[in-house]
Amino acid sequence: MALPHLIKYVYTHGTDEVIRRGKKIHAIGFVELIEYNDLFGSAILRVKDDTYATYYKVYIQKFKDPKSTSLRCGCPYNLGEICRHEAAALFQLQEMIDRGHLQTEKIKYDQRHTVAKMKAIDLKTLRLLSSTEALEEAQDFLRTSKAKIELAENETVKASVTLKGQIYKVIIRKNEERNFDTSCDYEDTGHPLCLPKMIVLLQLLNAHGSAYFDSIRNLDKEKNKLLEAYGYSLSNDLNGKFEFAYKEGKPFLRVLDNSIKRVVAVAPQLRPVLIPQQVQPAQEAQTEEIIKSLQRIGVVFNFNKKNYPQFTVDVVMGEQNDSHDAFTGKVEKLDISRYVNTDNISENDKELLTLLRKLQETEINKYINRNSPFSGIWENIIHQEEDDLPDETKELMAEYLLPKLKKIFTESTEIPLVFLLPQTKAFKTNNLQQLQQQAEEARPHFFIRKNTHYNIQCRVNAGGIEYDLGDNESASPLFFLYNHQIHLWKNNDVIHLIEKFLPTGKMSVSEEDWNKSLHQFILPLARDHKVDFDKSLIQEIKDGVPEAKLFLQEKGDYLVFQPSFSYKGYETKVRDRDEMLIPQGDKILVVHRNREAENTFIQKLQNLHSNFVYNEDLASLALKGTDVLKNNWFFLFVDAMKEMKTPVFGFEALKNFRFNTAKPQTKIFISSNTDWFDAKVDILFGDQQVTVAEVKRALANKQQFVQLNDGTLGILPEEWLKKYSLLFRVGEGKTNSLKLSRYHLSVVDELYETRDEEELIVQLGKKYENLRQFNNIKEIEPSYHLKMILRPYQVAGYQWLNYLTEIKWGGILADDMGLGKTVQALSYIEYYKKMNVKLKALVICPTTLIYNWENEIKKFTPELSNRIHHGGTRTRVKEELADHDITITTYGTLRSDIKLLMSIEFDYVILDESQAIKNPSSKVTRAACLLNAKHRLCMSGTPLQNNTFDIFAQMNFLNPGMLGTMEFFRQEFAIPIDKFGDPERKEHLKKILYPFILRRTKEQVAKDLPEKLEMILFCEMEDEQRKIYDAYRNDFRNQILGTIEVQGIQRSQLTILQGLMKLRQICDSPAILNEQEKFENHSIKLDELTREITENIGDHKALIFSQFLGMLALIRAKLDELGVKYEYFDGSTSAPDREKAIQSFQKDNEVRVFLISLKAGGVGLNLTAADYVYIVDPWWNPAVEQQAIDRTHRIGQTKNIFAYRMICKDTIEDKILKLQEKKRALAKDLIADDATFVKSLSKEDVEYLFS
Secondary structure (H helix, E strand, C coil): CCCCHHHHHHHHHCCHHHHHHHHHHHHCCCEEEEEEECCCCEEEEEEECCCCCCEEEEEEECCCCCCCCEEEECCCCCCCCCCHHHHHHHHHHHHHHHCCCCCCCCCCCCCCCEEECCCCCCHHHHHHHCCHHHHHHHHHHHHHCCCEEEEEECCEEEEEEEECCEEEEEEEEECCCCCEEEEECCCCCCCCCCHHHHHHHHHHHHHHCCCHHHHCCCHHHHHHHHHHCCCCCCCCCCCCCEEEEEECCEEEEEECCCCCCCCCCCCCCCCCCCCCCCCCHHHHHHHHHHHHHCEEEEEEEECCCCCCCCCEEEEEEEEECCCCCCECCCCEEECCCCCCCCCCECHHHHHHHHHHHCCCHHHHHHHHHHHCCCCCCCCCCCCCCCCCCCHHHHHHHHHHHHHHHHHHHHCCCCCCEEEEECCCCCCCHHHCEEEEECCCCEEEEEEEEECCCEEEEEEEEECCEEEEHHHCCCCCCCEEEECCEEEEECCHHHHHHHHHHCCCCEEEECHHHHHHHHHHHHHHHHHHCEEEECHHHEEEECCCCCEEEEEEEEECCEEEEEEEEEECCEEECCCCCCEEEEEECCEEEEEECCHHHHHHHHHHHHCCCCCCEEECCCCEEEEEHHHHHHHHHHHHHHHHHHHCCCCEECHHHCCCCCEECCCEEEEEEEEECCCEEEEEEEEEECCEEECHHHHHHHHHCCCCEEECCCCCEEECCHHHHHHHHHHHHHCECCCCEEEEEHHHHHHHHHHHHCCCCCCEEEECCHHHHHHHCCCCCCCCCCCHHHHCCCCHHHHHHHHHHHHHHHHCCCEEECCCCCCCHHHHHHHHHHHHHHHHCCCCEEEEECHHHHHHHHHHHHHHCCCCCEEEECCCCCCCCCHHHCCCCEEEEEHHHHHHCHHHHCCCEEEEEEEECHHHHCCCCCHHHHHHHHCEEEEEEEECCCCCCCCCCHHHHHHHHHCCCCCCCHHHHHHHHHHHHHHHCCHHHHHHHHHHHHHHEECCCCCCCHHHCCCEEEEEEEECCCHHHHHHHHHHHHHHHHHHHHHHHHHCCHHHHHHHHHHHHHHHHHHHCHHHCCCCCCCCCCCHHHHHHHHHHHHHCCCCCEEEEECCHHHHHHHHHHHHHHCCCEEEECCCCCHHHHHHHHHHHHHCCCCCEEEEECCCCCCCCCCCCCCEEEECCCCCCHHHHHHHHCCCCCCCCCCCEEEEEEEECCCHHHHHHHHHHHCHHHHHHCCCCHHHHHHCCCHHHHHHHCC
């Protein structure tokens, strides 16, 4: 019926001020739990001070054990036993336990005292504090009957409820926290409020409302509490001394007489500051003189109290003698319930006085009332002097008094003056007998002898001397007193034990009762105390062999392993005494425990896992649940225990760790059908069978176990998961069979390679047997003219495409940018036409690449006819799309013309830069999936750009259903890989995708590449840019041709040069034109550069050259927008800044792009960190561009260089390129600059350029 021990700790050790402020801090929410360990019963709470905005940490250790609980706060106010922050922390911790926030085990309620935490009778709270059945039964009861209210006053209601002929007593009262203390003799351990309590509370709520207890409030009780601080009560004459004021119905005390002081002064609210002081010798002498003249207080143990604890503590004051160990003359008895002037006593005595006030009867009663609010109410006991107290009250008294007495006996810095007032003696100075209090505790020692009956004698070891307990001169069981030497006992348990032997110190047991007394009293006694037996009663064994057992239990996230040892069938705890007493008939067998053998067992157990946590107090080991499952440790543990022949108990009591000790037995039979594989699966844990659905559920929840029908958990060992988890992830099924797509041949193949013939049988059809060996790709020769062009890795890609066609799989050719994906695809399409006579292929690519495809077809496979299906003039006639081999279109056109395109049956559909369909829900992705094609191919240097989900739509286009539904892929692969970095899922996805993706990096095929590869990147202007270009071209054409007609071509060179410059700028972007009318930025080259940098070059580094600073400025702005780090310089960059930029680009891996003005970067640079070069606006003179490319292709370069010239199709750039072919020799040998180039132009050339 007592309070929870955490709250009791506050009331036992805290002053009223500490308790008040601790409650305040807790009530305003200034306490926060920041760390909690259920295994060790420790917690760390952060507490904000109620006066200053300062946070302190409170450390609470072993809070589950009332005897071992300890606290530590980091505040400077922690000068007493407990500070306000520690009090607040304990209140918060207890509240969290009450609410079940920290409870790992179900709370059992004792209805004799439960607390209902509500400020008024509230129906919602009542529902939470009782069972649904109790609430309904209470409501039913009140419809026909009523509880009998016997008492309703002082915020206390006493009632009786008759249920099934039995009367149950109910008490409900408001406590100091303004919650409800409740008591009843009804049995209900599951809820704070039982049925009779609910009946009374509901009856009061219905009859009088929620605030009924406030209406029967006793203000006199609250007034007495206020007066108590000054040593007064309402029974005293208060006229002229005090008056009461009321606010919101609550009394407040006003002191009228200024001479009346508080019994204990309230500590001022000041932040403590330590100021070092130096005391002068003269001052020291003066201080010593003052101390000598000080008075001292003495402690008097008055043994004239008749009932428990048979003493009171009084205080006397007088002048001390020169030796400071006694009084001189008479002493004065102090009334410490009132204010005492302490100016003339030492600091030590002031502290002692505070402690002695805690030992007064009012304080003891206050503690008892808090802890046992219903003690004696039903018995209607009015305690008289001669009455004995209930055992519960005695227990609470001893619990309260003992720690405070110990502080007086052991912790005083100055030995206090202690006196005894014997029984029946009057309180006079002459009757006080001086005592010597001893810090050493008195220890009981028992002797058992046998005569006609069994005699148990209790002796006491006090100060190294042994006495009979009967020699004790103390009337109180709390002390051992002999010859003016007074000792305390160790704890309450010893006090209760001693009381059984008082007053003689002896106990007699008959032969008939000996056996019962031996088991119930003697053996438990011998565990904690020294017991000597008559030699005729005992037999000793010194080399006992312990039988080890292991008990399992759960503590939060931990599984606890508790060793236990038994000798001759009797259990012993690790911390028990070294001698085991085992009854043998009417005699006792004394077995000396084999500590060495016990410690060896514990050490062997501890060696089973490096992460075991050892609890020294319990000699137990604990291991986190995740560690139990990891690396098949649980099975290793079970095997080790079997090997050590150690029984393990407690499996059936576990909830989260109730493991089945059997390993899974697996039988899988895989067979092939036309387009899928069937896998029949049988998994057994002993005699418990597991379905496919249960395994799939465990894998989805990242669990290493499955729930079995007998309630146990079957553990899936790690090697089992590694071998079979991918099969269960990709397979579809629920009971005992799985269906796998034909695309999952790699999964079946891997299982076949690592199979255990007892577990796995694979029986495939001939078609799949032929395909099993993925490496056996048929070698086919490319056509003669391509054989001379294709590099070895490109031939391998060409043959891989044929392999995909033969097995009717779609795949992704994912070679690095610049490795010739286009030529590999064209080579195979040419071969396909040769083998099948006819060909109808569709190539879908970004707008900027359509002319690259056209040029590549003309260059490498000129016998393949092609048609560009793009732009406003494109055909809408199906037949016109069928009269050539390859149709080239864009993703935008695909989306617009999907109805037309899906009506055509294609032999091959190729998606170039296939990351364009990475969004499965986009219109272009859906359109691509609607195409009717026998074979499909994706091409992308970066099939995965941002996350794993990018691959899903591409694979779904190639091999529909291969990766399951979109939601399945997201949950099984995308989220675990991208969000949690799950290596297992990443490896599983890699295994599935392996046959469908061919990727070679530049580094892998470096030996097959030339050191430098130069290519042209054709760009197709968008409409807005094209309109501006055409307008300027027509204007310049008329102007230039008119000037030539009038002045001749030689005198028209400046005009021609100006026209060429303007058109070149428009090819970059009309926004860089130096015109009065400013144009918006329409730049296909900027769009293409953005795509290249974000999608193609990956982690490689690139140099970007342009002749126009305006274009470089546009690129800079775009890179800033994308968050791409870069360096920059042009002709105006100083030498130090230029060097700084070069070093940054060369050494910083995050700087991926270097923007350089073509003329400024022509010479004197060494930029070997780059392996991609983009010439944004190439021109007539290739020597200047070659110098730019050579900035990276020079000594020290270990990578192959890819250089791209960006050319706008059907513009001045495209025509210059064609003109170069005509005048190649001239361009190489004679032309060095723009002026020379213009001079070399004929009138026909000019007409061609501006046409």
